[in-house]
Amino acid sequence: MTAISLRNLDISYGDTKVVRDVSFDVAEGESFALVGESGSGKSTVLKAIAGLAPDWTGDISVLGQPRSHGIDRAFSRTCQMVFQDPYGSLHPRKPVDWVLREPLRVHGIGARDARVAEVLAAVGLDQRFRFRYPHQLSGGQRQRVAIARALMLEPKVMLLDEPTSALDVSVQAEILNLLKALRRDQGLTYLMVTHNLPVVSFMCDRMAVMNKGRIVEIAPAEALHDGAFNDAYTQQLYAASGGAEPTA
Structure with a gap:
């Protein structure tokens, strides 16, 4: 079953369109990452799913149920951020x-x-x-x-917006291990926003790379081990990050 499905999603803040034509599926039980530079629209996608960025067009569904605009109490039993x-x-x-x-x-x-x-x-x-x-x-x-x-x-679906980036490096691994264990033990589906490629390598099955509000590539997390990406921007992002090997 598909846990999260986005089709032709455009999101605006006022007159400014910040996300354009985003489409992807996240399978039930999968951990899926949105990566890219700051300002690429990653967190805005999560906010639209959660009802915190209601000015959007396209289609959002979670566990087969179409998502309405704005806050939905029933939805919060299914998906949390x-x-x-x-x-x-x-x-x-x-x-x-x-x-x-x-x-x-x-x-x-x-x-x-x-x-x-x-x-x-x-x-x-x-x-x-x-x-x-x-x-x-x-x-x-x-x-x-x-x-x-x-x-x-x-809930069955969790939206994780850079859940470790505000923490000391020594604590980040503890939280990531906790999230990984919770996913395994409770059968959770994760959609995670991060700029940290080693986190994607450790936590996720697949990743979508965003640049200027658009998805430029969707790839398996295993591609982080050898840099086997097709899009030029993704290759530059990978090279700039130094690869996906975690630091000591």
């Missing part, structure tokens, strides 16, 4: 317990204590973190909370 900045995406005056309970309150879901405990354990945080505030957590712990919040409604 993890943002780049874990400090900015968490309420600074609310403890972790409130942050995790909020999706359950909005959707009228019970057994909240048990669900909070279960999801905290799934992201590697023990129960003492429930009543801490974001400023009392490290960057990696905050991102674990953000991932836990995204998991509360048991």
Whole structure:
């Protein structure tokens, strides 16, 4: 089954069109990356799927259901997004317990204590973190909370917008390992935005390369090991990154 399908997607901010004619499919259970320079339109595609960039034309469907414009409560049970900045995406005056309970309150879901405990354990945080505030957590712990919040409604599709780029290098590997384990254990589908090719090599099955709002190439992640790309821009991006081998 196809988890995410985009067809002829154009996205605008006001009078400025920032994404043009984007089409691709992500299979259920797949991890798919959008890569490219800053400003190429990667995050805007995720925002359109999530309902945060409602000025678009074309077709978006998730798990076979056509996506409407704007926020859709029913859709949030299927698809959730993890943002780049874990400090900015968490309420600074609310403890972790409130942050995790909020999706359950909005959707009228019970057994909240048990669900909070279960999801905290799934992201590697023990129960003492429930009543801490974001400023009392490290960057990696905050991102674990953000991932836990995204998991509360048991979605099948996760949109990951540079989920490690705001973290210290020493913490990035922990979060990537966590995301990889969650995908395996919970059967999740990932659509990930990143500029980091080693992350794509580690996390993803396929990648789409974006340049100036358009997809110029879709390739298997294995191409990162030998640079076997067809498009000239993709080849330049690969060369500029130094390849896909992770640093020590």
